[in-house]
Amino acid sequence: MAREFTQEDDELLSELGVEVEMNTAARRTPRDERIIAGFEDIQRFVEEHGRTPQHGEDRDIFERLYAVRLDRLREQEDCRQLLEPLDLQGILGGQAITTTPLTDAMDDDALLAELGVEAEMAPITELRHVRSNAEKQAADDIANRERCEDFPIFKPLFEQVQKDLDMGVRTTRRFVKDAGFLKAEITAGQFFILGGQTAYVADVGESFKAPNGETDARLRVIYSNATESNLLLRSLQRALYKDEAGRRITDPVAGPLFAGETTEGDNASGTIYVLRSKSDHPLVAENRDVLHKIGVTGGSVERRIANAKLDATFLLADVEIVATYELYNINRTRLENLLHRVFGPARLDIEIKDRFGNPVIPREWFLVPLFVIDEVVEKIKDGTIAGYVYDPKTAGLKQAG
Known part of the structure; x- marks a missing residue:
């Protein structure tokens, strides 16, 4: 079992002409880790957009948050010292240095407050305001739609669904986490409402195990505006759950419409x-x-x-x-x-x-x-x-x- 080097070990190695590279990561405090994690978000933004985040009401809320955060990191000498070895893009340069300490109070709630945004958000230690790579990929999948070349095949299906909704044969149901639908399997032939468009699951590919252990599959989803996307099942579930107007469109025979007896879950x-x-x-x-x-x-x-x-x-x-x-x-x-x-x-x-x-x-x-x-x-x-x-x-x- 490896042991840590003592001061005597360092002296012996020094006499032998061996320089010891200390494991600085092990010395980092939770506060340092939070600062680095926040800076890495800014680095990803710069890598993706080719520029530093900017202020302005016309900017995305995440860009505005990163811009305020970057200002604060540039102003704090201790933060610059911590981050400069990691700043391969030269993001920290060009701003005056102050000696005001960065306290734990300077979390993203405070940054959002400066932007005039009120939000019930978790502490910065949880980083819930920062979209994970999976969430970013899900958003990209939803947004990455292309023209559906064979839409005439699907158009009658959308027209029939709309008629069914108008006549009450079908209805829509809000996604409620407590109801467990977030984890419900999506199958081919189902209809949803996402981003103001009716979405039809035309095909579900073979299932596979995702890195987080969940079962996932690639979907072909057709939208009522004649576009389509090839996204993951779990990405569609997350998008539907987060969309305040997201709905599942029930099947015409989903549960008894008229019956002498009810089953669990019938309203x-x-x-x-x-x-x-x-x-x-x-x-x-x-x-x-x-x-x-x-x-x-x-x-x-x-x-x-x-x-x-x-x-x-x-x-x-x-x-x-x-x-x-x-x-x-x-x-x-x-x-x-x-x-x-x-x-x-x-x-x-x-x-x-x-x-x-x-x-x-x-x-x-x-x-x-x-x-x-x-x-x-x-x-x-x-x-x-x-x-x-x-x-x-x-x-x-x-x-x-």
């Missing part, structure tokens, strides 16, 4: 209800078996219809509940709009007077048989409702247009 959204009127209005009485009110509520259906006979939207008459469908993980308003679009051609054309004698045209009553309503709900569940509309002539669904 209840409400109930689709189908009602039949007990009104004695001639038009209603003539079509009672096929005339249905179709709506969506976030509360109890029973409470919703409690005062039906006083509400013109219920034709000022009591109603009976014909069918209900529990609703999970879907936007109620969009779903109701979808239902009304599909059944629009069969909307009841009727005008009645409310309790105050004002004319009212109810909009949620449709001349459609119950079995067709069931069929529409099933198509919403399996994601195939897009493009369908009810045809009153055949009393069935048909492709719109």
